[in-house]
Amino acid sequence: MVIINKIQQYFENRKLSSNPLVAELQRALSRDRVLEEEEDRLLHSKDESVFEGGLAGPVCFPRTTEEVQAIMRIAQLFEHPVIPRGAGSGLAGGAVPLGAPIVVAMTEMNKINEVDIDNRIAWVEPGVINFELSEYLRPMGFHYAPDPSSQQICTIGGNVANNSGGPHCLADGVTDSHVVAIEVVLPDGELGQFGGIDSEPRGLDLRGAFIGSEGTLGITTKIAVRLTPNPEEVQTILISFATMRKAAETVSAVIANGIVPAAMEAMDQKTIEVIEKHIPAGYPTDVGAVLLVEVEGLPDGVENDALQICEIAEAHEALDIKLAQNSWQREALWKGRKSAFGASTYLAPNYYLHDTVVPRSQLANVLDKVNELAAANELTVMNVFHAGDGNLHPLILFDAEEEGTLERVHAVGAEIVKISLEAGGVLSGEHGIGIEKQEFMSELFTDEDLRHQNKLRYAFDPQCRINPGKILPIGHSCADIQTLHKPPEGIWV
Amino acid sequence: MKTPFDSLIKEFVKEVGSTGPVAIEGGKTRWNLHGLPTAETNIIRAPSGIITHTPEEMIVKVRAGTTVMELHKDLKKNGQRTSLPERGGTVGGAIAVGENHLNMLGRGRVRDAVLQIRYISAEGEIITCGAPVVKNVSGFSLHKLMVGSLGTLGVIAEVTLRTNPIPDMSTWVTASSKTPQDIFNALYKPSAVLWDGETIWVHLEGHVSDIENQRKTLLNLGNFEAVEDAPGLPRYRWSMKPSDLVQINRQETGNFVASIGVGTLWADRPQPRKPVDQVSEKITKELKHQFDPHGRLNPGRTFL
């Protein structure tokens, strides 16, 4: 028996990579779940952001927590960086590998392990797709509340890492409010559980510190999400306005009146036009802007809030107010909103989606400035955004083939960030900092603030090996970002 | 945008200084939690007062020494409130302790309400984390780490909180019940469901006619009648899995009041210590070392 095992081992080993790091990873997982071919690495060198220049090392597809731990231990032994990866739908470059790290693609850890109705939570693996989780829960009378527009593809692990939001996060909060516990593999391969199912877990909120850390503190392998009861009543309202200013003022007024709808999304004229070309959602194309508002809850409260919203809209010169009459109409209205980015290709082949937040009362002013800026730079911009929480999403449209355009797009992007900060806003509402906004961090935080953020990172990852070169700007991070842009010598060039 | 600090916060920075043990006293409602400060500790108070309340943004910026009562009294003028518990303590204290309001299901969690914190570091610098907007993922969530940190990582000086509207109506109803979970399940988002083994108290908030309808649902399940207020709560606070609340061992707890669907339990006896996850312990120690290498912030208090 021993001899047969040895022979088997011999043949197994023969098939392993000649690269010692890769061979070790293959031994821990399997030959076919650790990829090192250039095309595989290229495929995992990008996310949905516009950032080029990523360079992946070996790409691993673990299936168990133990395998993730093994990868981390090997990485530590070889002093090699690691980057966790979900679906790669991130828009700030969070999943773009710098310095040829081992890419840990979590997509094969995609089981819903347990739905615990009594405790109103579900334990899921990080590779579970956001939409699939909600669909799975809905017949049980529940859903998972955060619904990023990318929900058909993005993973819960990616949502946790980015503290993602979505249209329906206005009343009930973003990912952080819906994740009660996480299991995390640390850079040294040890396994911790942060948070808990009990009401007020003892100790520091390491769960809260991990959520939104963009894959820099460890790899989450199991997540306990909160189940939200399906609402008894839903009312979806489409309100059109002559101008975006009027729409934005309505948003402010609704909130000022003490109404927090479940969702309150805004779309400008260009957005409406391309959506209607793409899929007929039922939006009027001859108006300046629309608001898509949804109220949820018990029937009378819903009716009351909906009525008040309509009155406020009328006071702000709404051109038309349409209530979804049935679930089919409601779905069409939402489908339009969620396909806006894809529909933008009717205007230009590429887009750069920005994400900043401003105080709601500043929405109208900031949008005017964004539009002026785009016009002055001869760029087209579409605005489709989470208006209820002041989360702007200007979509700059361009053709990457046209020489010099990308530079102009980046320059306008930088200006949008500045305008938002000047209005009392922040760098990002849901996409994160990644590599996109690293260098703007110093505009929002002082050197001491950033030093303290790095202390947090350091406590989890003292060698700065997990997703190095992200979030903190040069000079504040424990990794030297400049060197990460150069591939390590000898391998994977 | 980096915003300046007012003079009271600057004074406070001087008071905290950069050497010697220091602790902040709030309302002293949770003074004994996880240990007492050592004898030689300099005990000071955080500055108080509301800095700005922007009702239309549903945001309030307040100095840490303000009492929660004061804060809520002021917010009420604009029909708003926060999720902080009203127990006679200060805003800074409530955040440092991190315990939720009795009506957490209706008001939300304390940790979800905290948008920005400014704290004084062990070195005596003012550190800003988070931001005064309702949605933000710019950088590491240090402000989340501060909630429930008992002031062991930094001295909380100023806080920006999310506010929420006070509902049109709110009422407590009570009945005797042996099946609290069924009652909880029959309701849509109640604010609180409390149970002492014999009697159940339900807090309903919202639109007047919705409350009437919820009340009707309850009448099908028991002899519910209106009461003034929540029941008195025993002394010790337990943190449990919501599903464990229906099989409480009274020998272990003594008299109790349980928050159904939440997991908090108030009992006559303290909760036995649960083992701390070793990895969490390691990181907690490292964080303390990083943020307060000489152990000057709230010495004597520890989670470990």
Ligand SMILES: Cc1cc2nc3c(=O)[nH]c(=O)nc-3n(C[C@H](O)[C@H](O)[C@H](O)COP(=O)(O)OP(=O)(O)OC[C@H]3O[C@@H](n4cnc5c(N)ncnc54)[C@H](O)[C@@H]3O)c2cc1C
């Ligand atoms: C069309 C479109 C619409 C979008 N709409 C929204 C929206 O409405 N709201 C919103 O918030 N975002 C939106 N996004 C952005 C993106 O989808 C989210 O950030 C999403 O959460 C990323 O998930 P992912 O699985 O694709 O993660 P990836 O992009 O693969 O990774 C994102 C980050 O998470 C880390 N990570 C992934 N898995 C793990 C893990 N298991 N452990 C630790 N770290 C991990 C990665 O290292 C990386 O830093 C949109 C993107 C697109 C393309």
